[in-house]
Amino acid sequence: MSSSTPTTTTDSSKAARPTTLNFITGNANKLAEVRAILFTETNVVEGGDNSSNKPQLVLQSRDVPGHEIQGSIEEVARDKCSRAAAVVGGPVLTEDTALEFAAYNGLPGPYIKYFLQAVGHEGLNNMLAAYEDKTAFAVCTFAYCGGPGQDPILFQGRTQGRIVPARGPSNFGWDPVFEYEGKTYAEMDKAEKVRLGPQKIIRPSA
Numbered sequence: 001m002s003s004s005t006p007t008t009t010t011d012s013s014k015a016a017r018p019t020t021l022n023f024i025t026g027n028a029n030k031l032a033e034v035r036a037i038l039f040t041e042t043n044v045v046e047g048g049d050n051s052s053n054k055p056q057l058v059l060q061s062r063d064v065p066g067h068e069i070q071g072s073i074e075e076v077a078r079d080k081c082s083r084a085a086a087v088v089g090g091p092v093l094t095e096d097t098a099l100e101f102a103a104y105n106g107l108p109g110p111y112i113k114y115f116l117q118a119v120g121h122e123g124l125n126n127m128l129a130a131y132e133d134k135t136a137f138a139v140c141t142f143a144y145c146g147g148p149g150q151d152p153i154l155f156q157g158r159t160q161g162r163i164v165p166a167r168g169p170s171n172f173g174w175d176p177v178f179e180y181e182g183k184t185y186a187e188m189d190k191a192e193k194v195r196l197g198p199q200k201i202i203r204p205s206a
């Protein structure tokens with residue numbers, strides 16, 4: 001993924017090309033999937049070791065301090081990334097996952113974490129019991145921020161699926177209730193899930 005490489009600049013008045021880019025998340029499963037998707041021996045390291053001069057993606061498992069704001073997926077993503085850059089004091093990559101129900105015009109969206117915690121897989125299904133349309137979109141929004149005070153840049157992928165009664169191991173979030181092409185994410189093995197690309201990737205501006 002090209003967003004794993006920090007921006008290069010030929011303008012010597014700007015900051016030097018960063019040597020590390022931290023991916024920050026408090027979610028061990030998310031970290032594992034990002035590792036599986038982005039890992040190459042040359043550009044990803046664990047922890048903070050950066051003995052080579054190449055830009056490296058450092059995977060950090062820690063919560064971004066502060067609270068998630070209310071707002072659109074993009075506003076939530078930008079805010080978390082800015083807070084992460086402030087705490088790290090340098091370039092960071094963060095990710096926010098939303099789950100939009102078509103019948104709810106996009107909700108729970110960025111609030112899926114709290115709905116999942118509150119009502120579980122069965123509750124997510126019950127929310128849709130009154131509706132014929134079980135369509136859901138998994139929305140992954142990566143945010144890159146060059147450093148404290150800089151505007152984050154977003155990259156967003158969307159995958160269309162449907163909400164079904166839970167099938168498969170309950171290891172990660174809403175994986176058992178999100179069905180994509182006949183299988184829930186939980187029924188896929190990890191390699192299969194991380195190989196799936198989003199159906200489209202956009203650079204949201206708002």
Ligand SMILES: O=c1nc[nH]c2c1ncn2[C@H]1C[C@H](O)[C@@H](COP(=O)(O)OP(=O)(O)OP(=O)(O)O)O1
Pocket residue numbers: 024025026027030062063064095096097098112113114116172173174175185
């Ligand atoms: O592929 C996924 N399959 C199933 N569930 C998933 C996936 N990816 C995120 N999830 C869950 C975790 C959390 O309940 C919510 C997103 O919330 P989100 O804020 O992005 O993640 P988080 O708070 O766990 O970690 P972070 O420290 O990166 O903010 O959806």
Ligand SMILES: [Mg+2]
Pocket residue numbers: 068
């Ligand atoms: Mg979060």
